[in-house]
Amino acid sequence: MANINRILGTFILILGIISSFPNLAFSGTKKEVIYFKNTDYEVHVFILEGKEPGHTVLIVGGLHGDESGGFLAAEAFTKVDIKKGKLIIIPRANLPAIQLRRRYVNVDMNRRFFLEGSFADSDLYEDKVVAIIKKYIKQSDVVLNLHCGSGFYRPRYINHLENPLRWGQSIIADDDKIYFEDGKKVNLRAIAERVITYLNSVVKDPKYYYHFNNTRTRYPDSIHPEQRVSLSFYSLYGARAIAFGLETSKELPLDYYKAYYHICAIKRFLDLFGIVYTGDPKPLFHPPHLKYLLCSIDGHLTCIRNKDTVGVPYGARFKVEKVIARFGYPSVVDIPDVKGLNDRGKEVIIDSPKRVFVRKDGKVYASINVVPLPKFKEDIGLIIKVNGQKRRVAIGETISITPKDHLYLCDVFGLKEEVKVNLLGFAPPGRHNRGEDRGVLIHPEKAHFIRRYAMFEQGYTVYPINITNEKYLLGTVFLRIRSIR
Incomplete structure (x- = not known):
């Protein structure tokens, strides 16, 4: 168990280094905060901050699990380097719905942002996640809520897919203007129209042009009263943050465009609110x-x-x-x-x-x-020579060496059957790699290791040594090498 905790500690340490990124090759800082870890509804929040102060923009994707364009676009911005201002990104707010590839699981998460009351103690995971999102909304000046909507929003009825009740290809605000307590007035329509002008220059095809959608949510005659418990409405009237809903259309011909148009819109919003960054955010469609x-x-x-x-x-x-x-x-x-x-x-x-x-x-x-x-009658593991000295290393255990040491995998103990011993990542010199590394003298300082098989901790690289028979993997011993570069 101590070995498990140490190896897992290696990952935690490295994740901390990677996710904190303090002053690593760029001027800003990044950190990742994980809520409800190891639950079905784990939430990852990425906080990117430049050295120069500025506005804070919150980007939320994945409230609805069947709207991939939103969470792929939000994820793309976790890779940028912020120079001025601050980005808070929650790419996949509703992980269970995303895994099930449906809009919601228990309740619609975008209908749980009540202006009054807290539901953090609710039995519904959706309410627990909403409580976390609300916390970050209150820290933000601007909130962008990413979705993929049905059809194409049009101010006037054209057909069943193009009309005022559809959502796709629109920038949404709950009103034309918002007045804050300090007397400041923000023209939401004017901001959205500037973004739309840019977007339509990118889109080019009039069929997919964007339009501004003022849902007039707080008015008694609004055709969208359900939006009074949405993330955007809560941001605007509950937290007094400038808020917009961004909608690409589910009818777009390729999933790529559902994310790409979101990315274009976010870029323009960040430009308008003075967020300066480097990097070229792109939707990640690489297969894992x-x-x-x-x-x-x-x-x-x-x-x-x-x-x-x-x-x-x-x-x-x-x-x-x-x-x-x-x-x-x-x-x-x-x-x-x-x-x-x-x-x-x-x-x-x-x-x-x-x-x-x-x-x-x-x-x-x-x-x-x-x-x-059937249970083995005794422990199994490897007999390994380090600089001519034999050691017995049981499965699950770690042997530590330096790059200058000489390593020789002798044999397996505790088993009588034919097995192979494979040091993952090691490419034996001068012969075909047949997955059997016994009988080879290994000089870590000179040997070629394929780093994609490695685990890393500060000052060390760890490679697995697998013991297999014809059918099964029987166990792993870990080789820990100091200061491999």
């Missing part, structure tokens, strides 16, 4: 690639790659601790018959074969199989 799952089996850590089958003792305690993937944020783990939408961190007893799926935004991109085997 699983490097491996970091799993705990009876307290021992094991790295399992996509499509692998791992054999574990019958009745073993199995848990997925971490998903290590390229373009994998935010990945969830799904083990059928286990309650919930995200099974990462949940302990499962393996008394029958299990399939473990890894999903992003509701789509499966990797899976592993876990099968019960």
